[in-house]
Amino acid sequence: MTLPRFTTAGVIFLLFSTSSAQIRGDNIAKCNMNDGFGKYCPTTCGVADYMFRYLPGISEDLTLMQDQLETIANLTVGADEKITYMRDSTTSAQKSSQPDPYYRKSSSMLDDVLRFEKTILAQEQQMIELQNLISSNERSMGELKKLALQLQQKCSEPCRDTVEIQPTTGTDCQDIANKGATTSGLYYVKPTNAQPQFLVYCEIDNFGRGFTVIQRRRDGSVDFFRDWTQYREGFGYLSPDDTTEFWLGNEKIHLLTTSSAIPTVLRIELVDWEGSKKYADYNMFRIGSEADMYRLTYGYYFGGDAGDAFDGFDLGDDPSDKFHTSHNGMQFSTHDKDNDKYSGNCAQQDGSGWWMNRCHAAHLNGKYYQGGRYTEKDAGEYGFDNGITWLTWHSRWYSLKETTMKLIPVSRISAGGGQQAGVKQFGGLGDA
Ligand SMILES: [Ca+2]
DSSP: OHHHHHHHHHHHHHHHHHHHHTOOOOOGGGSOTTTTTSSSHHHHHHHHHHHHHHHHHHHHHHHHHHHHHHHHHHHHHHHHHHHHHHHHHHHHHHHHOOOHHHHHHHHHHHHHHHHHHHHHHHHHHHHHHHHHHHHHHHHHHHHHHHHHHHHHHHHHSOGGGTSOEEEEEESSHHHHHHTTOOSOEEEEEOOTTOSSOEEEEEEEOTTSOEEEEEEEESSSOSOOOOOHHHHHHOEEOOOTTSOSOEEOOHHHHHHHHHSOSSOEEEEEEEEOTTSOEEEEEEESOEEOOGGGTTOEEOSEEEEESSOOGGGOOOOSSOTHHHHHTOOTTOOOBBTTBOOSSSSSOHHHHHTSOBOOSSSOSEETTSBOOTTSBOOTTTTGGGOOOOBSEETTTSOTTBOOSEEEEEEEEHHHHGGGOSSTTOTTOOOOGGGO
């Protein structure tokens, strides 16, 4: 009986190949995108998703095995009946007749019966083995089902159960700080024209200033080469302790910067690989709607020690470089939506989404280079300086280590006073 053995091997092979073919289960589509930003939900959903895709395959294989076992069992029953019949007829033949020829015939029949019985025994042994395999598979199935159920339950709970989210809510982080919140962390905000609320990381300092963080780079763990939709919705991970990288999302940044009558300041904080920190502030910072391709506008450079890279930079080749690398008034571009002023595609060649001109003097969504220094060769097929750059501080081919982009109403920016109590010792306007 090779058939069942072969089939068993086939089933085992099927199980194996099913699992290895679907090793990745990430699917954040089922998570609420607004909450799904939490660091745990996508993973949990992903695993649950994977389990659910995996289970039907196993069930099918098991059904197949059971069908085959039934077939074997039927064959065995038939054989049993045949043996009984042969044994009976042999016995009666022995009893009823003595002549030699008949007896010899009976003997040879008995031999046949013995061989037949041996075959049946072997078949039964195989059946027992198969049944054991089935029971052990069923046990694993049961465990998997239990685990899948647990994961499903966990996933259907709001993500706030696994990430610590502060209870205070407001129109932005300053509003939350005004309501008495003193801890930096994750909060829900709802700008006046926003529907529904969404999660943000609020940096609240000792002066009661609440910064709404819209971008964070710190270790290169998140890939910033994303398409239009991902930049619109946001990507990366929000964490309650500021340990992760993310882009909050153009739509949310648009809502945050256009909801209030009080002008918004964009504060940019930069850290290089030598540990130096610098900042730049832009007042009346606004991001337009998607219809206007999330256009960046600001009133004026409000100060800082990093220099005004948003105003462009003269690279030395041509004075017009400054004009062509400035950012005020630029629409947002991604590799799949080219809104730049260049005949080529800046976002494609520089591997990011950004308010590209032709192309940039400031580029905080650029490629992450460990150690900072890189060459034209590192920059890939296009060979452009695609790192995290702020050219009024560090020249080309130097990629910064950390960046933060955060918003605060202009009325609160200088409330900090001296340097001593800033959360991260960053300078502010009031620090000068
Ligand atoms: Ca172009």
